[in-house]
Amino acid sequence: MTEVWGDSMNERDLQVLEQYPFDVKASWRTRGAFLLDTSVGRLMIREFSGSTYKLEKEQELLKHLKDRGYLVDRMEPDQEGRLATVYREYYKFVVKESLDGRECDTRSESEILKAASLLAGIHKDMRGCCKIDEEDRQRLAAPHAVDEMMRHNRELRKIYTFIRKKNRKNEFESAYLNCFPEILKEAQEIEVELRNSSYEKLREQALLEGHFCHGEYIHHNIFVINGKMAVINFEKFALDVQVNDLYLFLRKILEKQNYDQRLGKKILQAYEELRPLSKAEKEYLGLRIRYPEKFWKLANYYYNTNKAWIPGNHMEKLEKFLSQREKRILFSDELLYNKSR
DSSP states (O other): OOEETTTSSOHHHHHHHTTSSSOEEEEEEETTEEEEEETTEEEEEEEOOSOHHHHHHHHHHHHHHHHTTOEEOOBOOOTTSOSEEEETTTEEEEEEEOOOOEEOOTTOHHHHHHHHHHHHHHHHHTBSOSOOOHHHHHHHBOOOHHHHHHHHHHHHHHHHHHHHTOSSOOHHHHHHHHHHHHHHHHHHHHHHHHHTSSHHHHHHHHHHHTBEEOSOOSGGGEEEETTEEEEOOOTTOEESOTHHHHHHHHHHHHHHTTTOHHHHHHHHHHHHTTSOOOHHHHHHHHHHHHSOHHHHHHHHHHHTSOTTOOOHHHHHHHHHHHHHHHHHHHIIIIIIIOOOO
16 A cells, blocks of 8 residues: 655655656655655665665666666666765665566476576676676676685684583574584585685686676566566676576575475576586586585574574574485585486
8 A cells, every 4th residue: 555655755755856857656665665656657766875886887787688678677867867866965865666576486386497597598698798897897796705605614613612602502502503513514625625616717707708697686586577577686786607696596496495306407407598507617506505505694693693582483494404404415416516425
């Protein structure tokens, strides 16, 4: 249900919108933003704290994809052509298209495979699509995967030390200590394997040739609109090995589907029909899947929140991770390495 325009937004928001060449008919609050019914269609306004430089590169990338026929959510410039509108020197706002659809259904195999195929198409069209220079490579490059794994492993050890020193331990903390040695051993082995893999060459190629990633290609950012799929929220786009998008999509789907190998193979098949993976890319994908990312995410969330209160589902998520561990390793080894156990 929409609210009457003016009752749902404060004076600051109203003054910001006066800088745009459209009329607002109604607005209502959504997570972290306001949705707007305007004279030019459905839009969204939210505060922006990122780099204007990156925002302009994102708009360039989105224009390219839109010109290629993809449904994406581009930014709406203000009357002066700015993508980030400034309010009283301290606040910046962005207005973007709001595509009206529903999220990709993670229980629907046909939608999952369609999303995998869409990702392959986008990846092909996000290679060498924008002119980039050395500054772009430095400012738009994603973090180095080996450095990221090293940091995650340091954090896991730090959290282990913190918990071990506690006198009283809750259920989650006890479970973390019990499974930590084996999981850390696995994480450290993958760090070494990744360092000795072809990843560095893949990354150098991605930066040199201008391979862009979405950065967060998950079901929340894949919409179905009248039977066609749209991709939104490119805020985390980066120059990177594009397999990272495929890895994240696979991991999120397979966690929900109990690492169903049949489905995993079909997702890869759907992707490779449009963009076949090289041997080096498959190796990298296997290493990423093998790494216990979910374990780190749970531990990191625990450490950076109120440790006296652990959400009820946190223990459930840890138990689910542990129950899926063998299937995840099998998917990595047998499917991507063609190893038998």
